[in-house]
Amino acid sequence: MKKEILVHLSFLASFLIFVSLLKGWLSFSYWPFWLGAIVGTILPDIDHLLYVFFLRPQELTSQRVSHMVGKRDLLGSMNLLAETRAERTKLVFHTATFQLIFLVLTFFVLTSSGSLLGRGLVLAFSLHLLVDEAVDFTDMGSLSNWFRNFPASLDLGKQRIYWWASVILLLFFAFFL
Secondary structure (H helix, E strand, C coil): CHHHHHHHHHHHHHHHHHHHHHHCCCCHHHHHHHHHHHHHHHHHHHHHHHHHHHHCCCCHHHHHHHHHHHCCCHHHHHHHHHHCHHHCCCCCCCCHHHHHHHHHHHHHHHHHCCCHHHHHHHHHHHHHHHHHHHHHHHHHCCCCCCCCCCCCCCCHHHHHHHHHHHHHHHHHHHHHC
């Protein structure tokens, strides 16, 4: 779990520093952007809680996590969720379909809202999903879990193209909108 948190926080910090430097958002008045980014990087992990408590409460891992939460062992339950991350293949937020819809939402928030909190939230949420995809790619060798319910089947090369296109799109959103 510590490794996953460190990976997400290091990507988030690097991304936020780079965006802040590029856009000249260096004064304290831009703190809502940073706060939104912190919230946005936490939100995608709610997907695992939805899975455990609502979508698949009958699974063994879900029952173990529920038992640990009932005993107020929150750190142990978070560790268990991190260790068994690959077992949860039917997450809602961790799909290519959701990610594409969320990228459209990100575009609309960035172009039609002046809220720094909202901008930070959607950018960090999208970044979190991209980092999770990169971790899955390195750990499992593909993004097959992300494309489970996708209308088109993509081979490994097309999955890489999809990931890089998502990265480029997020960078475009962050730096030019």
